Amino acid sequence: MHPDGDLTPRARQGVLKFPREHGVLAVDSGGSGLRVALGTAGRGALAQRSSAVPVRTGGRGIDPAHLMEQLVPLVSALAAETGIERLETAVVGAAGFSTLGDSLRATLPSALAREFGVRTTALAADAVTAYVGALGQRPGAVLCAGTGLIAVGTDLRAWRRADGWGHLLGDCGGGAWIGRAGLEAALRAHDGRSGGSAALLAGAQEQFGPMPGLPGRLYPRPDRAAVLASFAPKVAECAPGDPVAAAILRAAARHMADSAAAVCPAGGKPSADGAAYVAVTGGLLKMGDPLLVPLDEELARRLPDARRVPAEGDPLHGAVRVGAALATDALILPGDQTMMYVVKHTT
Template sequence: MLGIDVGGTGSRAALEPLDAPFGNDRRLLEGGRVAVASAGSTVLDVAAALVEATTREWPDVAITAIGVGATGLASLVSAPDAAIGRFRAAPDAPVPVALAVDALTAHLGALGGQAGAVVAVGTGAIALGTDLDAVWRRVGGWGHLWDDRGSGVWVGIEALKAAIRTHDGVTTDAAALLSAAESRFGPAPTWPGELLTRADRAGVIAGLAREVAALAADGDAAASAIMRTAGTEVASTLVAALDPELPRRASWTGGMFGAAGAYRDAFEAEFARLAPGADLHAPLGTPLDGAVRLARLIAAGDVPAQHPPFVWR
């Protein structure tokens, strides 16, 4: 089976045998970054390129099922169902395929197929509460211009906003953020031309979150405030996905949770405040694990029925 995870800053494929225990004998490939322009997202191109790269890398392997989890699939791709044939034709023989929003594969990875809510926070941020049957509740994931609360791109944008205020003399508290941003992107006056014109600007700006997290860990007040606010925003997104028809079970996944300290502390405290009595579980696996689980479900005939805008078959 082939599982593919396409996020805002990169993509990965995992190939593993159906008859082996989950995660065993896994082969991995890295793919490209998604771009978003007037024609929409290139997410399907990135995923299809990974399928083709897999068949080139391991031509002797027969792919029996493909599970794809992809960012922006529901909002930036006009007809995901029309693209399924593209993936079926990619291997040597037609195989069953499921395309899913990244929130679903994140859910499958973090909760291992159990009902509940999961928030995925990397470049963007989205939460999904589901039992993989009757309940499907999406919260967030509407893009970096007005949403993706607490995500990498949100943290990056907040850092740039604080940095430019200090650059302009409006404040004096974000000198470290200004220095970090200029080290990554160049002098502040060049940022509009360097960043706003890029089709992959969300992923590029999200890269700044690493420096913000490091500054917060070193005690910088402005960076710490951004990371604390980000953690509380992500907690509120996750709690909103806990549909009343679901068990009070939740988890998280994504690269932003590698930022300990202020971010994680604020996330856990706000979740406990907003959802007393709910169980917050450490994730069982990653979104790529979830894509492989989706492929396994397809191969076994247990995949959820087509349920746009979450999964297409």
């Protein structure tokens, strides 16, 4: 067995043979599965495929063997589709990499080198690829707002992150946080306590059934965060006519702006690296004006000197960008064991 562990599938003999063009492999691994793109440094992503099976996480963290098991057929199909001649660079953005990435760091770069001939591999937290997808290689901060909430920022010398601690300890202002606050207001109305919302109570009963049964339907579920987040759109729907729901979204906006301010370089003021930019990405943007209007106000208040810009792309786009920059020796983002780890093979 190879000292890094045998991650190469046995079903196929040999290594994939790519034609002559330098190829870039980009991977976005998250809770909903894998998205994979193949492209070149000059032309970007040419084609992409996906798997709906999330990569397993075990006692040693994210499972690199399971990732490779899914990756090989996807890459083989993409290589045939695009005609890319060889894979030189690979970028894998993975949810949980910062805290669960030890096995990936130890074995995945060598596995990609053996299987595809990759000579340079970057392993990154998905928040980092989300940052690069949104802002490219510019200093600033990106709020990744979905079921959870994490902010990532850089001054191009080091990475900073805020929140992202999960729905029990943090993710303040994220979808699960909003949904939980909305359900608490519904339960307050059910009990006759102050701070309740009749509108949210009606919405909760429509979505989850009678309130006395809600704890039994929610607490045992392994996907509690997603269930809580599923109520966030109802909070946004009620907000225009319900002061309790509107207050929840204003509080969420304050939490989000707090996290952005914590990671934005120099408080959003221009530096030697140029202006600091702020972007927001993720599914929470679909909630529209009830959240985005107070968020814009809070970001303007907390980061008056930063430039608010729309996100240019998503985490897979960010992985493609990192790969292209590596392939052309143009990467200026900071390296970091837990945020973005780059390995170059000499043979």
